């Protein structure tokens with residue numbers, strides 16, 4: 512049977528434990544999972560694409576069927592280049608749903624053969640986002656359990672803020 516390949520696209524600025532939870536779940540159900548960082552985003556990132564690639568690769572080496580890449584242009588074109596049949600996206604709460612549904616419909620309009628698969632991360636990550644992790648780091652708050660240790664080190668270095676003593 513043909514292997515089922517899925518793309519898990521995103522900004523990953525930075526990688527959080529919620530992303531890793533989803534990668535672990537995706538690695539279980541797809542034969543191959545390509546985690547793909549968007550290069551041509553309108554957002555001004557905190558970390559360069561190369562730094563984000565490094566953070567993801569450092570933390571995904573335990574899954575032999577997961578690979579990490581970057582892409583630019585349309586997701587459907589990239590998925591086609593990689594022979595992927597599916598796009599994996601996480602839904603944490605109802606508030607994610609509208610944005611995710613709009614993207615999924617648009618991707619279906621662009622390529623009706625590409626399926627979007629939504630998965631839920633563990634409940635512990637239902638309120639976690641890269642934006643909140645950046646904000647907590649910028650204010651010296653605790654990041655334990657929110658991002659992998661190597662990402663915490665980079666976040667504190669990049670923002671030049673040490674964790675507040677006692678936390």
Ligand code: PNS
Pocket residue numbers: 520521522523549584585586587613614615617618
């Ligand atoms: O983590 P994010 O920032 O929510 O990820 C958004 C992403 C990368 C999935 C989305 O912006 C994307 O797929 N961009 C590629 C350009 C594209 O294909 N746009 C049309 C699809 S709706």
